[in-house]
Amino acid sequence: MTSGSGAYYIEFRSRFAWDYGHTYLVHGRVGEAPTKASVAGLSPVGDDATAWVIGHYVPVPAETGWTDGDLEDKYITARYRVLMSKEQHDRVMAYVRDLQSRSHTWSAELYNCNAFVADVAKFMGLKVPASTLIYPKVFVNNMRMINTGHPDAAENLIKENVKEMSNPTRDGRAMINSGVRTVRVDGTPSSEPPAQSPTVTIGSVRVSNRAATPPAPAAPSQ
Secondary structure: OEEEOOOEEEEEEEEOOOOOOEEEEEEEEOOOOOOHHHEEEOEEOOOOHHHHHHOOOOOEEEEOOOOOOOOOHHHEEEEEEEEEOHHHHHHHHHHHHHHHHHOOEEEOOOEOHHHHHHHHHHHOOOOOOOOOOOOHHHHHHHHHHHOOOOHHHHHHHHHHHHHHHOOOOOOHHHHHHHOOOEEOOOOOEEOOOOOOOOOOOOOOOOOOOOOOOOOOOOOOOO
16 A cells, blocks of 8 residues: 655565565655665675574664565565655655665564664654564565555554464465465466575464564575
């Protein structure tokens, strides 16, 4: 779903990976294909799963740009696009660049990819989900709902997250266990596997209804 108006956009996205997925944003001019430079997000540095796993216990070094799979539609599980003028876009991106320069660590609990995206959304004047300790797909879908005339969606955040835990297409592990190999953009199973999967990592998911801690200074790989 798209909201706002203008020739430029900020699009919040989630995509699937081996475990619970990754949240990030893509920006640019409507009608122009995004590039790696159009992506911003927070994830552990590199493709090694070790740093991602350690990040569930202590903060690890982070990177704030493109990760493998971010620009491939077949991996997207949710999206929310906000249209705006060039001036608004440039102002938001100035904030994003500043946030990137200050975001040096990733922590699954203290400051993760959802939290990074939430900071951008709040700068834009958007409402954000009450917790960042949820599946990226649930986070983006909930943010879209509460900003497009469905304020009651905020009350269903945890219920939707628990529901996602049993979804056979919630992540790579679940898809393999259920015999599904990939999902369409709308989140439904596809009968044909992707030619190549994105780099992925492993980890656990926690459910919480408490607000996230503000930035401590982020996955697919996540």
